[in-house]
Amino acid sequence: MEHNLTVEAILLYQKASLVADDLRKQQNQGTRPPVPRAFAREFFAFIDRLNLRLMEDKDNFFGYFLFQMGKEIRFSIADATSVTFKGTRYILYFNPLIFLALSPEQMETSIKHQILHVVSMHLVRAKELKGSYSKQAINLAMDVVVNTYLDHLPPFSTTIDWVNINFDLLLTPFESFEYYVEKIQTALDLRTDKKDAIEEGSRRDETIAVSYSPDQTHDAWDESDDIDEQTLRKFTAKYIDSAHKGQLSNYLESMISALKAEDEDLPWHWYLKKLVGSIASGKKKTTARRNRRQPERLDLPGHLRAHVARLIVAVDISGSISDSEFKQAMQEVFHIVRNYKHDITLIECDDEIRRVYQVRELADIKNRLDVRGGTSYSPVFQYANEAKDTDLLIYFTDGKGETKLAEPPRGYKVLWVLSGRGETLSVQEPWGLVKKLKAIKAEYDPALDFDNVERGGFSMNNQESMHL
Structure with a gap:
C-alpha cells in the first residue's frame, strides 16, 4: 500500500x-x-x-x-x-x-x-x-x-x-x-x-x-x-x-x-503557571542589536526583552498551613518561575505584616515567626499597592479573615490559595482567583537531570502545563 x-x-x-x-x-x-x-x-x-x-x-x-x-x-x-x-x-x-x-x-x-x-x-x-x-x-x-x-x-x-x-x-x-x-x-x-x-x-x-x-x-x-x-x-x-x-x-x-x-x-499551581505566563514582558535598550525600524542608524540602540515577573508571596502565619505544606507549595512556585526572569518577595503576616524579605530559592525561606495574632489581609494589599511594578500576589491563607479589603489591588493579579482546613475565603470580593491547596506530589527534583524528569504527566511532553 x-x-x-x-x-x-x-x-x-x-x-x-x-x-x-x-x-x-x-x-x-x-x-x-x-x-x-x-x-x-x-x-x-x-x-x-x-x-x-x-x-x-x-x-x-x-x-x-x-x-x-x-x-x-x-x-x-x-x-x-x-x-x-x-x-x-x-x-x-x-x-x-x-x-x-x-x-x-x-x-x-x-x-x-x-x-x-x-x-x-x-x-x-x-x-x-x-x-x-x-x-x-x-x-x-x-x-x-x-x-x-x-x-x-x-x-x-x-x-x-x-x-x-x-x-x-x-x-x-x-x-x-x-x-x-x-x-x-x-x-x-x-x-x-x-x-x-x-x-x-x-x-x-x-x-x-x-x-x-x-x-x-x-x-x-x-x-x-x-x-x-x-x-x-x-x-x-x-x-x-x-x-x-x-x-x-x-x-x-x-x-x-x-x-x-x-x-x-x-x-492551584496550574493557575499560577497561567498567571505568570500572562505577565507582559518589557524591553530594555541595547547596543548589541540594531534598531529594527532604522537599522542603518548605528547610533540608535535596539531592544532586548527584559521579562521580569515581580511576585509577592504572602503567608498567613496565623492560619493552619503547615511548614511542610508551605515549603512544598513554594517548591512549586520556584519550579514554575524558573522559566522566567523573576523577583520574589515573601511576606509573613497575621493582623499586620511581621517580616518581609527576598527569596531566590527554597533554601532562602526562613523558619516562620512564632506569632499568632488575628488575620487581616489589607496590610499585604497596601504593601503591594505601594511596591513598584508588582505583577502578581499569591496569598496562602486558611481563608478566615476580614470580609472586605481596605483597598483593592492596583494593576496586578491575585491568586488566593486556601490551605489546611480552609474551604472558603472570607473576603466577599477577592479581586482574583481563589483555589484550594491540595496535597501534591513534588513535580521537580533538583537532583535529577532533564532526561529523568517526569513532571506529573499533565501535558503532551510530560513537561508542559496546559494553559487554561
Whole structure:
C-alpha cells in the first residue's frame, strides 16, 4: 500500500503543479478562482486512503481524530498542513505542493503535528503570548514542543537541534512552551542583521506557497472563530472521545487527561503557571542589536526583552498551613518561575505584616515567626499597592479573615490559595482567583537531570502545563 501511495502522490503532485500554475495566472489577471473540483475529488480520495492507514495503525487516535475534521485545499499556506476552528469544527488545510512532496510516513507526521497542536490547546495559548513575543518565536517554540514526540519528520521541520544550530542556543528537550519562547525571542532580539528580523505583518504570495516558512505556517490560526477557551476545550474533548478507540501513548494520555479536567479540579499551581505566563514582558535598550525600524542608524540602540515577573508571596502565619505544606507549595512556585526572569518577595503576616524579605530559592525561606495574632489581609494589599511594578500576589491563607479589603489591588493579579482546613475565603470580593491547596506530589527534583524528569504527566511532553 505504501508503494501505491507514493506513486499516486507523485502523479497528484504533477497535477497540483499544473493547477497552481493556472491559479497563479488567473490571480495575475485579477481573479481568485476556486480549486478545480476534479483535482479536489482526486486529492481528497488520496487523503481518505491515508486516513484509513492511520486508523489501522496501532496508535489509531490520530486516524479517528482526522476522520472528524473538515478538510480543505489551500495552496497559500506555508506548510504541508495547517489547522483552524470554524463553525463548531476543526478544519485541516492541505497545500498539495508541499504535502505531496513528502513520503507517506512524513505526510502522516504532518497530520499528527497539527492534531497535537489542537489537543495541546496551542491555538489559544499562542494568542495569549502575542503581545509579548514575536510570531516567529511563538511558532518555533510550539513546533519544537510538538515535534519532540514525532517520528518521520519532514526535512524542513523545526526541531530542537535545528533551533540550537540556527540561533546559537543550548536548548534541552522536555522544557515548557513558555521557556522555549523566551529563549528563542532573546536570540532573535540579539541578532544584528536586519534580514534576520522578520517584521510582524510581512507576508508573501497570498495564493501560492511552494515552500515551508516557519514564520507563516500558523497564519490560518488567525481565522479561527472567536470562541472562549472553555468552549473550545469542550469541543476538543468531544473530538478526543470519538477518537479514543484503543490504548494511547503515555504523553497523549496525560495530555488528554489534563485538557478534560474541570476547572474546580485543577491544582492551584496550574493557575499560577497561567498567571505568570500572562505577565507582559518589557524591553530594555541595547547596543548589541540594531534598531529594527532604522537599522542603518548605528547610533540608535535596539531592544532586548527584559521579562521580569515581580511576585509577592504572602503567608498567613496565623492560619493552619503547615511548614511542610508551605515549603512544598513554594517548591512549586520556584519550579514554575524558573522559566522566567523573576523577583520574589515573601511576606509573613497575621493582623499586620511581621517580616518581609527576598527569596531566590527554597533554601532562602526562613523558619516562620512564632506569632499568632488575628488575620487581616489589607496590610499585604497596601504593601503591594505601594511596591513598584508588582505583577502578581499569591496569598496562602486558611481563608478566615476580614470580609472586605481596605483597598483593592492596583494593576496586578491575585491568586488566593486556601490551605489546611480552609474551604472558603472570607473576603466577599477577592479581586482574583481563589483555589484550594491540595496535597501534591513534588513535580521537580533538583537532583535529577532533564532526561529523568517526569513532571506529573499533565501535558503532551510530560513537561508542559496546559494553559487554561
